[in-house]
Amino acid sequence: MYAFTSVFANPVGSPIRELFKYLSEPGMISFAGGYPASDLFDIDGLAAAQARAFAQPTRCLQYGPTDGLADLKMQLVALMASRGAPCTAESLLVTTGSQQGLDLLLRVMVSPGDVVVTEQPAYPATLQALRLQQAKIVTVPVDAHGLDVAHLDTLLREGRIAIPKLLYTVPTFANPTGATLSRERRIDLLKLALEYRFIIVEDDPYGDLRFAGDAVPTLLGLTAEVPGSRDWVVHFSSLSKIVAPGLRVGWTVAPPEIARRCVVAKQTVDLCSVPWTQAVAAEYLADGALTRHLPKITEAYRHKCNALCEALRETLGDTIAFHAPQGGMFVWARLAAMKTSDLLPHAIAEKVLFVPGTAFFAEQADAASLRLSFAAPGISAIEEGVARLARAMQATGKTVP
Numbered sequence: 001m002y003a004f005t006s007v008f009a010n011p012v013g014s015p016i017r018e019l020f021k022y023l024s025e026p027g028m029i030s031f032a033g034g035y036p037a038s039d040l041f042d043i044d045g046l047a048a049a050q051a052r053a054f055a056q057p058t059r060c061l062q063y064g065p066t067d068g069l070a071d072l073k074m075q076l077v078a079l080m081a082s083r084g085a086p087c088t089a090e091s092l093l094v095t096t097g098s099q100q101g102l103d104l105l106l107r108v109m110v111s112p113g114d115v116v117v118t119e120q121p122a123y124p125a126t127l128q129a130l131r132l133q134q135a136k137i138v139t140v141p142v143d144a145h146g147l148d149v150a151h152l153d154t155l156l157r158e159g160r161i162a163i164p165k166l167l168y169t170v171p172t173f174a175n176p177t178g179a180t181l182s183r184e185r186r187i188d189l190l191k192l193a194l195e196y197r198f199i200i201v202e203d204d205p206y207g208d209l210r211f212a213g214d215a216v217p218t219l220l221g222l223t224a225e226v227p228g229s230r231d232w233v234v235h236f237s238s239l240s241k242i243v244a245p246g247l248r249v250g251w252t253v254a255p256p257e258i259a260r261r262c263v264v265a266k267q268t269v270d271l272c273s274v275p276w277t278q279a280v281a282a283e284y285l286a287d288g289a290l291t292r293h294l295p296k297i298t299e300a301y302r303h304k305c306n307a308l309c310e311a312l313r314e315t316l317g318d319t320i321a322f323h324a325p326q327g328g329m330f331v332w333a334r335l336a337a338m339k340t341s342d343l344l345p346h347a348i349a350e351k352v353l354f355v356p357g358t359a360f361f362a363e364q365a366d367a368a369s370l371r372l373s374f375a376a377p378g379i380s381a382i383e384e385g386v387a388r389l390a391r392a393m394q395a396t397g398k399t400v401p
Contacts, residue, residue, distance in 0.1 A: 007131070011132075012128070015124055015356075015358075016032060016359060019033070019355065022353055028351045028353060029351060029353070029381050029384060031352065031354045031373050032373065033373065034241075034329055035373070036240070036244070036297075036329070037301075037304075037375050038376070039378075040296065045287070045289040045293060046243075048283075048289075049281075050283075053279035056279070059071075060279050061276065063275070064275035065272060067092075067263050068092070068094025068272075071286075072278045072281055072285075074089065075285035076251050077092060080237075083208075083218060083221065084218065085217075085221035085235065087220075090256060091253055091255070091259050092252070093252045094249065095252055095266070096273045097238060097240060097245075097249070097250040098203060098237060098250035098251070100266075100270075101250055101251070101252035101262075102168075102203070103129060103269075104252070104262040104266055104269070105234060105252070105254075105262060106133045108258065108261040108265050109165060110130075110135050112133070112134035112135075114136065114164075114165040115135070115162045115163070115165060116130055116164055117167040117168070117198075118137060118138075118140075118167075118168045118169075119140055119142045119170070120140065120142065120360075120362060121142070121332075121360030123170060123175045123176070123203070123360070127360075137362045138155075139361075139363055140152045140155070145179065146169075146171055146174065146180055146185060147169055150188075152167075152189075156196055163196050163198060164198045165199065166201050167198055168203065169189075169201065169203070169219075170203045170204070170206070171186065171204070172206060172207040172218070172328075173207070173325055173326070173327045173328025173330070174330075175205075175329075175371075176330055176332050176355070176360045177323075177332040178328050178330045178331060179323070179332075180213075180216055180326060180327075181216070183217065183222075187226060189219065190222060190223060190232075191226055200233045202235045204235060204236060205237060205240060208242050208294055209241065209297065209328050211299065211305065211327050212302065212327065219233055220235040220253060231255050235253040235254070236252055237250065237251055237253075241329065243284065246277075247281055249273070249281045301328075301329070301375060303379060304374040304375065304379060305324065305325065307374070307379045307382045308382050311386035311387075315386045315387060315389075315390050316386070316390060318336065320333050320334070320335055321334050322334070329373050329375040330372065330374075331371075331373075332369065332370075332371055333369065333370055333372060334369045334370075335368050337368070338393070338396065339367045339368060340367065340368060340370040341358060343356075346392035346393075346396055350388040350391050350395070352392065354372050354389070355370060355371045357369025357371060359371075
């Protein structure tokens with residue numbers, strides 16, 4: 001009846017969002033969505049920041065600059081410097097969540113048929129955005145140490161793939177695998193980008209959520225060690241996972257020519273991100289509240305991750321395999337001889353949710369994989385949720401120790 005564009009003729013929604021309809025069921029325990037723990041929101045700190053922000057009501061209620069409020073940009077520049085990745089205000093664009101940053105970048109950089117490399121498995125919303133942009137997705141596998149850069153090197157040197165326009169990666173506590181790209185691989189990846197002249201898209205929403213191991217510099221921060229590579233890195237970050245997703249405050253750091261074009265693209269999308277929440281974020285950061293509150297979050301996530309991993313080992317034994325992450329929000333697992341899509345209906349009946357791993361694959365999906373998020377549930381809910389998973393597995397006829 002309607003003449004939709006080709007990419008929206010039969011669109012496929014987010015497989016994770018499709019599960020959200022079950023969250024309202026009484027007693028449901030969810031390992032599904034990548035929600036931060038709402039009981040860890042710094043309510044008092046944010047309320048105080050909002051009061052200070054609204055002391056200048058015009059700043060909150062009037063349209064703001066497309067590239068972001070100057071006060072917030074100043075705080076984000078300082079935050080990036082504290083992370084070892086200094087940038088200028090001119091190279092930084094405030095976005096409505098980091099997902100908008102990706103959307104804007106694809107608008108200005110990717111034409112139909114352009115090759116974009118992603119790690120596999122990868123964040124489903126990224127795959128969805130790439131498909132809607134009609135990019136040609138090429139995948140590179142990951143292991144416990146992140147993206148297999150040597151494999152990518154081989155693909156490029158042997159001419160087995162075309163030189164990509166972009167390469168998308170979540171190098172620190174990846175979604176969904178929880179893996180962190182090693183420092184050595186980061187340097188090698190920057191060298192490849194410089195040699196083949198493709199843009200590395202570094203998505204870094206979880207980097208501050210480290211609760212074990214030694215910190216690894218961001219790709220953006222490491223560009224100082226690979227002269228010329230800074231021109232080939234676009235960095236996304238966000239306050240969604242470390243402060244509150246309801247603020248919808250993200251940012252992009254990009255080479256000036258890319259940043260300028262993203263600003264123009266944003267003008268046609270929403271004119272500007274919400275000035276009110278930008279002002280609240282600016283006041284919150286300026287007060288040092290994030291620095292004070294972040295250890296509370298990471299310590300809680302450490303306990304939750306340990307609880308999940310211990311419960312999986314004790315309850316499911318050798319029927320499940322996984323790597324314990326050093327931070328972030330996710331455990332990536334694989335079941336022995338069972339499709340997780342077959343397990344899901346039984347899990348829902350037992351009132352526990354997870355995301356089947358097939359949602360994270362652009363090709364050749366691993367049907368036995370699944371993602372479990374430990375961030376939102378409490379410790380007792382995590383332990384009970386794993387017990388429910390075990391009962392769901394038994395309902396399929398699988399023997400659980």
